[in-house]
Amino acid sequence: MSLIVQKYGGTSVGDADKIKNVARRVAAVKNSGKNIVVVVSAMGDTTDDLIELSRKINPNPEPRELDVLLSTGELISSTLLTMALHAMGMKAISLSGAQAGIETDGLYSHARIVHIEPKRIVKELEQGNIVIVAGFQGMSSDRDVTTLGRGGSDTTAVALAASLKADIAEIYTDVDGVFTADPRMVPDARRLEEIRYDEMLEMATLGAKVMHPRAVEVGELYNMPILVACSFNNNPGTIIHGGVSMEIRNKVRGIAHDLNVAKISIIGVPDRPGIAANIFDPLAKANISVDTIVQNASVNNIADLSFTVARSDVDKALSIINPVVKSIKARDCVSDATLAKVSIIGTGMQNAPGYAATMFRTLYEKGINIHLITTSEIRITCIISEDNVKTALQALHKVFELDKA
Amino acid sequence: MSLIVQKYGGTSVGDADKIKNVARRVAAVKNSGKNIVVVVSAMGDTTDDLIELSRKINPNPEPRELDVLLSTGELISSTLLTMALHAMGMKAISLSGAQAGIETDGLYSHARIVHIEPKRIVKELEQGNIVIVAGFQGMSSDRDVTTLGRGGSDTTAVALAASLKADIAEIYTDVDGVFTADPRMVPDARRLEEIRYDEMLEMATLGAKVMHPRAVEVGELYNMPILVACSFNNNPGTIIHGGVSMEIRNKVRGIAHDLNVAKISIIGVPDRPGIAANIFDPLAKANISVDTIVQNASVNNIADLSFTVARSDVDKALSIINPVVKSIKARDCVSDATLAKVSIIGTGMQNAPGYAATMFRTLYEKGINIHLITTSEIRITCIISEDNVKTALQALHKVFELDKA
Numbered sequence: 001m002s003l004i005v006q007k008y009g010g011t012s013v014g015d016a017d018k019i020k021n022v023a024r025r026v027a028a029v030k031n032s033g034k035n036i037v038v039v040v041s042a043m044g045d046t047t048d049d050l051i052e053l054s055r056k057i058n059p060n061p062e063p064r065e066l067d068v069l070l071s072t073g074e075l076i077s078s079t080l081l082t083m084a085l086h087a088m089g090m091k092a093i094s095l096s097g098a099q100a101g102i103e104t105d106g107l108y109s110h111a112r113i114v115h116i117e118p119k120r121i122v123k124e125l126e127q128g129n130i131v132i133v134a135g136f137q138g139m140s141s142d143r144d145v146t147t148l149g150r151g152g153s154d155t156t157a158v159a160l161a162a163s164l165k166a167d168i169a170e171i172y173t174d175v176d177g178v179f180t181a182d183p184r185m186v187p188d189a190r191r192l193e194e195i196r197y198d199e200m201l202e203m204a205t206l207g208a209k210v211m212h213p214r215a216v217e218v219g220e221l222y223n224m225p226i227l228v229a230c231s232f233n234n235n236p237g238t239i240i241h242g243g244v245s246m247e248i249r250n251k252v253r254g255i256a257h258d259l260n261v262a263k264i265s266i267i268g269v270p271d272r273p274g275i276a277a278n279i280f281d282p283l284a285k286a287n288i289s290v291d292t293i294v295q296n297a298s299v300n301n302i303a304d305l306s307f308t309v310a311r312s313d314v315d316k317a318l319s320i321i322n323p324v325v326k327s328i329k330a331r332d333c334v335s336d337a338t339l340a341k342v343s344i345i346g347t348g349m350q351n352a353p354g355y356a357a358t359m360f361r362t363l364y365e366k367g368i369n370i371h372l373i374t375t376s377e378i379r380i381t382c383i384i385s386e387d388n389v390k391t392a393l394q395a396l397h398k399v400f401e402l403d404k405a
Numbered sequence: 406m407s408l409i410v411q412k413y414g415g416t417s418v419g420d421a422d423k424i425k426n427v428a429r430r431v432a433a434v435k436n437s438g439k440n441i442v443v444v445v446s447a448m449g450d451t452t453d454d455l456i457e458l459s460r461k462i463n464p465n466p467e468p469r470e471l472d473v474l475l476s477t478g479e480l481i482s483s484t485l486l487t488m489a490l491h492a493m494g495m496k497a498i499s500l501s502g503a504q505a506g507i508e509t510d511g512l513y514s515h516a517r518i519v520h521i522e523p524k525r526i527v528k529e530l531e532q533g534n535i536v537i538v539a540g541f542q543g544m545s546s547d548r549d550v551t552t553l554g555r556g557g558s559d560t561t562a563v564a565l566a567a568s569l570k571a572d573i574a575e576i577y578t579d580v581d582g583v584f585t586a587d588p589r590m591v592p593d594a595r596r597l598e599e600i601r602y603d604e605m606l607e608m609a610t611l612g613a614k615v616m617h618p619r620a621v622e623v624g625e626l627y628n629m630p631i632l633v634a635c636s637f638n639n640n641p642g643t644i645i646h647g648g649v650s651m652e653i654r655n656k657v658r659g660i661a662h663d664l665n666v667a668k669i670s671i672i673g674v675p676d677r678p679g680i681a682a683n684i685f686d687p688l689a690k691a692n693i694s695v696d697t698i699v700q701n702a703s704v705n706n707i708a709d710l711s712f713t714v715a716r717s718d719v720d721k722a723l724s725i726i727n728p729v730v731k732s733i734k735a736r737d738c739v740s741d742a743t744l745a746k747v748s749i750i751g752t753g754m755q756n757a758p759g760y761a762a763t764m765f766r767t768l769y770e771k772g773i774n775i776h777l778i779t780t781s782e783i784r785i786t787c788i789i790s791e792d793n794v795k796t797a798l799q800a801l802h803k804v805f806e807l808d809k810a
Contacts, residue, residue, distance in 0.1 A: 053481075057421050058491055143504065
């Protein structure tokens, strides 16, 4: 029998009426003759509320305890959705992450799924149940509750779909799918009917928050097609998959942007071995994620080194970097927390240098200064002033003809 | 090493500050050189709030799902108390009912503890941890979450104390212990320093809500002393135990009352075999708890039969009873939902008939009509009008000299 795994995010189960709406959608799938497993996130702001409550008691809660605390949000929504299905006369049962067989490593708060043992799910499906699984959580080998980190319910859904050999993993959220750019910034932005895993991964990593990057990775690994669609309507959404239609090759597929960017530049760095380690080791130890790193060509063995961090990490990063700057005898260290990333994404761009040139010329024509440039196989990213983001997005969207079907 | 099990109720962990208060009390025990296991209830009104939320979605939720939903309340409070202890620099770990080894039968919503396997608790204690256990919950043999019913956290605490061979189970609540009568009704009511299990059981069953009757039964079964005291002060509380001081024998120990009483009387019942079954079987099937049952002596094979139910069950009971009344050709069926129970409780009363006579005479002198009388080994209960309860309690408290130490 055909099997579908669906996931509903926090806004889709935000209150009693929305939960009933999800129940109707789920029941319709079951009544069409398909088996269905549903993964749910915590209702609305539950997770944030629990974090706030815990901070009142301990500003730095131990991750093991925080994981148990936060896992309750998904237990609540999964039982409520099950009750809503019962009220409609449907057979359904809720399972915690542990009961669903989601075994993780012991890295609390950002655990990775090690293995899924879906025996219980299979048994419940065989008994005619719709199975509702609490997302975002699993169990370590010590039988302790773990959570998969923000957006982990997406990962739960795609991993379960792979483990159960489902036909598809459907991720329902509050937007209509993946767009060529953020529609709030670019009014002409279009929904993509399909997108490749690697393109989606770049989109997700670069700020298109429609889906969690890890879930895309899992989908790619098991070649599990993923539908991203809206839980409040019946629009078709976007399919993420590995196949490439010939006509979408060698094209810019989408433009992503990220406003949470700050740049730190160390000026006049003596160019000798070990300097980079001196700078980046203490940042890693302080759990500061360093993103783009650019070092210019050295002149007279003196170089400039720039990197980006999340804006919330700037002060902490500077307090760590400043003593290092002195000790390595660099000239200065400056920061700018008013920057943003704009990226064009598309498979095959690496074989067509024209894309980069077009991107840089378009920004130049709009009078937009480029602070840093980085590229990957399928992406070109420019760091620009946040004030220029909207202008840049709209100009790039137009020049790469993303408004045309 | 000395081991203490403490339990803190919902009002004791009602907000962040109260949780910190409990953490300080718990830390003091640990710092005094004792091992300690703490059982917590859900914060304040959490359980009621979750029930209300579920009713919006399904007025009759399946007990399995309701149990998972309600169990989250204790998971939350147990992690928060653990975080509060960490903030004080104490070693502590939270465990769910399942992790604490509390194995129950599969009767969702009112599961009974079948066995406790405290391996994990013992391991954590050996590692120097204060162990915080989520009360009220366990795990069935199917590895599903079960709850023990209202007040179940008391049962968790006493059962864990028995299983771990603790020195004592301490139940902390928002009152100072067990009183000779409800202090809101009888200003002279005194805290009892000690009380026997069987006396406490009668007190608890008859409306002294300070402790759950099942927890007292478990305490009696394993001869585990129980302290009932207030979490907001250091008053000594009341010890519940099996020992009997000579001086407290043959005395009324306390007076309990219960306002949630309705009487149903069937008048002119033909006195023949099987009639009682005809009446009470359908009530039992409808899950209506029938309490006191009194049948007067039959005259010409016609008797009157009265029984009490909770007030919320009166209408349902009448709708079930009325057809039976017709079919057995009884004369009439009347109900009164304005009644109350007043009981005097004390070991050894059965050997001293003077207590009953004193009770009846005292009520008579106050002009109080007695509707029904029932007795047990250690209790005499009169059903009277609710309007007379305060007068009755104060008069009985005085005549049995409960105001005197």
